[in-house]
Amino acid sequence: MVLNPVISKLAGKLVVLASASPRRQEILRNAGLRFEVVPSWFKETLDKGLFKAPYEYAVETAKQKALEVARRMPFKHLKTPDIVIGADTIVTVNSMILEKPVDKQDAYRMLSSLSGKEHSVFTGVAIVLCHEKDTFYEETKVKFADLSEDMLWEYINSGEPMDKAGGYGIQALGGMLVEYVHGDFLNVVGFPLNHFCKQLDIIYNHSSSFAVEKKGIMSKHNDGEFKSQNCENVIIQLNRQQEGEQSGTGTRDSKPNKQDLERICELMDGFKASKALFTASRFCVFDLLHNKPGLDAARVAEEIKASVKGTECLLEACVSLGLSLFENTDLATSFLRSDAPFSLHGYIRHCNETLWPLFSHLESAVHEGVSQHEKVKRHKERCQDSVCSSQELKLRFMSGMHSFAKVTAAAVATAFDLSRFKTACDLGGCTGAMAYEFTKAHPGMSVTVFDLPAVIEMREHFLPANSDKKVSFVAGDFLKEDLPKADLYILARVLHDLTDEKLHILLRKIAESASPGCGLLLSEIFLDDDRGGPSRGLLQALSLSEGKQRSASEYRLLLERHGFITAHFRHTGNLLDQTLSSYYKRR
Numbered sequence: 001m002v003l004n005p006v007i008s009k010l011a012g013k014l015v016v017l018a019s020a021s022p023r024r025q026e027i028l029r030n031a032g033l034r035f036e037v038v039p040s041w042f043k044e045t046l047d048k049g050l051f052k053a054p055y056e057y058a059v060e061t062a063k064q065k066a067l068e069v070a071r072r073m074p075f076k077h078l079k080t081p082d083i084v085i086g087a088d089t090i091v092t093v094n095s096m097i098l099e100k101p102v103d104k105q106d107a108y109r110m111l112s113s114l115s116g117k118e119h120s121v122f123t124g125v126a127i128v129l130c131h132e133k134d135t136f137y138e139e140t141k142v143k144f145a146d147l148s149e150d151m152l153w154e155y156i157n158s159g160e161p162m163d164k165a166g167g168y169g170i171q172a173l174g175g176m177l178v179e180y181v182h183g184d185f186l187n188v189v190g191f192p193l194n195h196f197c198k199q200l201d202i203i204y205n206h207s208s209s210f211a212v213e214k215k216g217i218m219s220k221h222n223d224g225e226f227k228s229q230n231c232e233n234v235i236i237q238l239n240r241q242q243e244g245e246q247s248g249t250g251t252r253d254s255k256p257n258k259q260d261l262e263r264i265c266e267l268m269d270g271f272k273a274s275k276a277l278f279t280a281s282r283f284c285v286f287d288l289l290h291n292k293p294g295l296d297a298a299r300v301a302e303e304i305k306a307s308v309k310g311t312e313c314l315l316e317a318c319v320s321l322g323l324s325l326f327e328n329t330d331l332a333t334s335f336l337r338s339d340a341p342f343s344l345h346g347y348i349r350h351c352n353e354t355l356w357p358l359f360s361h362l363e364s365a366v367h368e369g370v371s372q373h374e375k376v377k378r379h380k381e382r383c384q385d386s387v388c389s390s391q392e393l394k395l396r397f398m399s400g401m402h403s404f405a406k407v408t409a410a411a412v413a414t415a416f417d418l419s420r421f422k423t424a425c426d427l428g429g430c431t432g433a434m435a436y437e438f439t440k441a442h443p444g445m446s447v448t449v450f451d452l453p454a455v456i457e458m459r460e461h462f463l464p465a466n467s468d469k470k471v472s473f474v475a476g477d478f479l480k481e482d483l484p485k486a487d488l489y490i491l492a493r494v495l496h497d498l499t500d501e502k503l504h505i506l507l508r509k510i511a512e513s514a515s516p517g518c519g520l521l522l523s524e525i526f527l528d529d530d531r532g533g534p535s536r537g538l539l540q541a542l543s544l545s546e547g548k549q550r551s552a553s554e555y556r557l558l559l560e561r562h563g564f565i566t567a568h569f570r571h572t573g574n575l576l577d578q579t580l581s582s583y584y585k586r587r
């Protein structure tokens with residue numbers, strides 16, 4: 001039960017607090033917000049001299065903290081948050097910004113400069129909504145009593161000042177130093193909850209019930225009045241420090257760090273979450289909840305012909321994963337309904353029915369260093385009931401590729417200016433999902449999809465409603481046959497499956513067909529140069545296909561050997577694929 005209806009709107013969304021501050025967590029939890037804590041790795045080293053006002057520095061730091069987490073999570077945590085909240089608190093006195101003291105002498109310097117003086121506490125807050133950002137700030141005035149040397153040192157020796165902006169914490173011993181507070185007390189404690197709820201209300205309800213404008217962000221001043229502030233796209237709060245931000249990995253009192261434990265649990269339970277998603281998709285639960293929202297577990301069980309107990313558990317798991325609240329969440333509506341424009345239903349079935357069995361033999365795969373495809377096939381043949389015809393298997397594979405390509409294609413097609421190319425050939429283009437997106441994005445372009453005969457003959461299953469005549473299909477083996485002539489060759493998620501030997505055969509054939517000035521557009525998950533990530537690429541490699549995951553630099557070298565130079569790299573920003581696309585021009 002929460003008082004603020006906006007907070008309840010966030011139920012089912014993945015809300016992340018990019019701060020380890022226990023006070024901030026407490027304030028937000030008390031308000032009924034459910035969120036995960038992912039402390040930011042952003043180093044607070046911005047040059048303060050670059051900011052006209054102190055609050056701008058707090059806002060920018062809050063923004064950078066939130067953005068760092070928002071960017072890191074899809075790679076390192078394999079999930080994309082809906083909202084990331086960042087906050088940074090500073091204290092200012094006599095135009096000086098006081099952050100956390102580095103040692104006791106520093107704490108003494110700060111606290112004695114505050115003695116007997118009124119100062120301001122600013123907390124910058126950034127709310128990052130996927131790719132949008134909103135910031136605001138709020139200022140609270142705090143006046144310190146005159147502090148004797150004894151009092152100062154007793155307080156410093158209590159250990160409380162360290163880790164806190166301005167060197168004090170108002171909610172504990174530091175409260176004794178304070179004569180008065182003008183403004184939001186919680187802002188001083190570490191998080192301006194009232195202003196935060198108002199801002200969420202603007203974002204989610206577009207409501208005018210609060211005295212905050214949509215574009216001109218309002219800041220509440222110590223006289224209680226709201227003043228409009230033009231803070232493009234960000235929410236910042238200025239308030240007093242009570243932060244105690246610690247590194248996310250340390251341990252205290254030899255207890256395991258809570259966030260670390262949560263992360264390990266996430267990894268240990270990840271397969272259960274995946275399998276719950278696969279099973280709900282397999283039973284078409286999201287289609288059902290879309291067509292008949294609000295069904296209870298018994299009715300869902302009846303419709304999907306499953307046990308009530310099992311269905312209840314499955315639905316509750318989906319609720320906890322933010323996929324449904326007995327009706328679809330936005331996430332499920334966008335990606336999990338089988339008829340959604342960006343449906344991943346086909347790819348999820350591919351994960352369940354093809355990749356899952358492979359990964360269940362991961363120990364053997366790692367031990368032997370080869371794909372377990374044959375073992376899985378033999379196992380399935382032994383269990384008669386799960387045998388699929390090769391047609392069915394092919395369709396299932398194509399459906400997986402098709403849904404994945406539909407989600408990623410627009411970003412790949414528009415990553416570069418391709419206006420000078422009139423003809424393209426999508427090698428291994430499968431159902432043509434990518435090709436149709438290319439002709440949509442580049443009206444002057446026609447695209448030939450080149451794929452194996454067994455794939456091309458089944459393309460009719462995937463024809464779009466308004467199939468574009470500028471897309472044509474050619475059957476063939478790109479390792480053996482001549483390739484269609486084109487100005488631009490597209491290789492989307494093809495090379496990572498090929499051995500070095502096959503890769504060179506294919507690149508040689510492309511180079512033979514290409515004339516000077518032709519392009520080669522490559523779309524893959526590119527590994528970091530140190531092979532430290534992204535996890536999606538490294539996990540994909542675990543299927544131990546005969547190919548391998550490569551970094552952008554490795555691809556650059558391979559392509560250069562075949563005459564393709566001038567490589568441009570782009571992150572597509574596509575959260576589901578995280579491919580980087582690069583464009584090469586023949587020498």
Ligand SMILES: C[S@@+](CC[C@H](N)C(=O)[O-])C[C@H]1O[C@@H](n2cnc3c(N)ncnc32)[C@H](O)[C@@H]1O
Nearest residue numbers: 401405428429430451452476477478479492493
């Ligand atoms: C991983 S899928 C990628 C499909 C598509 N490019 C995409 O991005 O969704 C690889 C595609 O390459 C095709 N392929 C594999 N070997 C091939 C070959 N020797 N000749 C032609 N196509 C081939 C497969 O049939 C499949 O459609």
